[in-house]
Amino acid sequence: MASVDAKSHENVSKEMDTLRTLMKKKGLKSTSQRDELARWIFETHNHFTVEDIIADFRNKGQRVSVATAYRVVQMMLDLGLLLEHDFGRGIKHYEHTPGHPHHDHIICNDCGKIVEFAEPELESMKEKVAIKHGYKMDTHTLCIYAECTKCTKEEKEKNKKKFAVL
Amino acid sequence: MASVDAKSHENVSKEMDTLRTLMKKKGLKSTSQRDELARWIFETHNHFTVEDIIADFRNKGQRVSVATAYRVVQMMLDLGLLLEHDFGRGIKHYEHTPGHPHHDHIICNDCGKIVEFAEPELESMKEKVAIKHGYKMDTHTLCIYAECTKCTKEEKEKNKKKFAVL
DNA sequence: GTATGTGCAAAACGTTTGCAAGTTC
DNA sequence: GAACTTGCAAACGTTTTGCACATAC
Numbered sequence: 196m197a198s199v200d201a202k203s204h205e206n207v208s209k210e211m212d213t214l215r216t217l218m219k220k221k222g223l224k225s226t227s228q229r230d231e232l233a234r235w236i237f238e239t240h241n242h243f244t245v246e247d248i249i250a251d252f253r254n255k256g257q258r259v260s261v262a263t264a265y266r267v268v269q270m271m272l273d274l275g276l277l278l279e280h281d282f283g284r285g286i287k288h289y290e291h292t293p294g295h296p297h298h299d300h301i302i303c304n305d306c307g308k309i310v311e312f313a314e315p316e317l318e319s320m321k322e323k324v325a326i327k328h329g330y331k332m333d334t335h336t337l338c339i340y341a342e343c344t345k346c347t348k349e350e351k352e353k354n355k356k357k358f359a360v361l
Numbered sequence: 362m363a364s365v366d367a368k369s370h371e372n373v374s375k376e377m378d379t380l381r382t383l384m385k386k387k388g389l390k391s392t393s394q395r396d397e398l399a400r401w402i403f404e405t406h407n408h409f410t411v412e413d414i415i416a417d418f419r420n421k422g423q424r425v426s427v428a429t430a431y432r433v434v435q436m437m438l439d440l441g442l443l444l445e446h447d448f449g450r451g452i453k454h455y456e457h458t459p460g461h462p463h464h465d466h467i468i469c470n471d472c473g474k475i476v477e478f479a480e481p482e483l484e485s486m487k488e489k490v491a492i493k494h495g496y497k498m499d500t501h502t503l504c505i506y507a508e509c510t511k512c513t514k515e516e517k518e519k520n521k522k523k524f525a526v527l
Numbered sequence: 528g529t530a531t532g533t534g535c536a537a538a539a540c541g542t543t544t545g546c547a548a549g550t551t552c
Numbered sequence: 553g554a555a556c557t558t559g560c561a562a563a564c565g566t567t568t569t570g571c572a573c574a575t576a577c
Contacts, residue, residue: 224531224576245567260534265567281447285542285566301496314490317483321505324480330467330507337503339487341496390551390556411541426559431542451567452541 210237210276210293217274232259232267240295242280242288242309282309282338299337376403376442376459383440398425398433406461408446408454408475448475448504465503 214233215225235248245264252259268289271277280288282302288309298313317337325332380399381391401414411430418425434455437443446454448468454475464479483503491498 222531226532226575228533262535262568263533266532269568281451285447285451287451287566299490301491301494310494310496312490312494314486317486317490320480320483320486321503324465324478324483325467325505325507328467328476328478330476330505333506333508335503335505337487337501339491339496339501340499341491342499388556392550392557394558428543428560429558432557435543 206294207234207237210291213293214271214274214276217276218270221274223270228260228263229267229270231257232264233271236268236271236277236289236291237293239291242290244286244288246286278334280336299339301339301341303340303342372460373400373403376457379459380437380440380442383442384436387440389436394426394429395433395436397423398430399437402434402437402443402455402457403459405457408456410452410454412452444500446502465505467505467507469506469508 211230211234214237218225218229231252232248235251236243245261245268248264248268249259249261268277271291272279272289276293277289277291280290280300282288282300296313297318298311299317301310301312302308303310321335321337322332325335377396377399384391384395397418398414401417402409405413411427411434414430414434415425415427434443437457438445438455442459443455443457446456446466448454448466462479463484464477465483467476467478468474469476487501487503488498491501
């Protein structure tokens with residue numbers, strides 16, 4: 196579910212610095228667990244769940260505490276380095292923000308695959324709509340549920356119930 | 362959280378008929394529990410949670426089984442009479458579809474209030490974007506998280522953690 | 528040395544399910 | 553009376569929390 200992009204390793208240390216600066220500013224302590232988890236998150240350029248983190252660490256033979264993983268994710272959320280998505284299946288998905296400008300998502304109703312897209316025209320229209328209704332837009336999330344062309348019949352059948360979500 | 366709009370009682374029986382027709386078509390049996398729950402849902406013109414249903418019935422001194430409430434909601438979802446939303450707090454929100462054309466939502470980051478709006482221009486742009494990316498749009502949900510002007514400072518503080526959601 | 532973070536296991540949360548009893552068609 | 557629905561309580565999967573111990577500053 197989550198993978199590491201080798202080309203971007205150079206950026207990770209920059210992002211780690213940002214994190215440490217923010218943490219210091221808030222009086223949060225730097226620990227090896229936080230470092231390792233944050234590095235994993237910055238190295239991961241797809242959406243991931245907390246379970247993905249745990250699984251990946253376990254696969255590599257490293258131990259992680261579930262509680263700590265959740266706590267680090269919450270901390271980074273608070274520091275604005277992470278975005279939280281609820282794609283409608285009761286599981287929270289995350290993605291790190293540094294180096295990832297705003298985008299929206301198309302989710303396949305059958306296989307659950309998530310595709311990102313950025314559409315500047317849509318963005319400005321959203322802004323306009325918020326203002327029109329008397330709000331100052333903070334964040335926003337547009338999820339388009341659709342059918343992806345690569346879904347097999349079996350996948351469609353299997354997931355029919357599970358994904359009956361708007 | 363949910364209220365009954367007296368003016369629309371006339372429509373409720375029409376919608377109950379639709380439901381019964383659909384149920385018959387699928388071989389689903391009509392029971393008093395299903396009737397009462399469905400009527401509540403059709404009478405409720407805001408977003409509601411299953412907990413809202415239970416609470417409202419209990420307040421009126423009527424008993425509902427949690428399991429049955431969940432099952433009726435699932436049934437109506439399957440019949441296409443209900444829409445499910447995940448506004449990002451791990452609780453599912455529903456709204457009935459008859460008489461409610463597609464719309465999007467602005468959610469206050471502080472008090473959690475949900476406002477609906479319909480924007481035809483946005484709709485058609487979403488459709489275009491999906492096609493452009495090779496998808497046939499099924500459903501879609503745009504949530505704009507913003508700050509509502511009526512939020513008090515205390516509410517903001519109280520909910521700061523809880524609603525740190527994209 | 529004090530404040531903060533960790534890890535475990537237990538609790539909490541909303542939701543689903545197995546099963547025996549009851550109801551509908 | 554066969555098939556379906558109900559209600560309970562137990563199970564579920566994800567997330568949070570209380571607490572004793574360990575660590576950072």
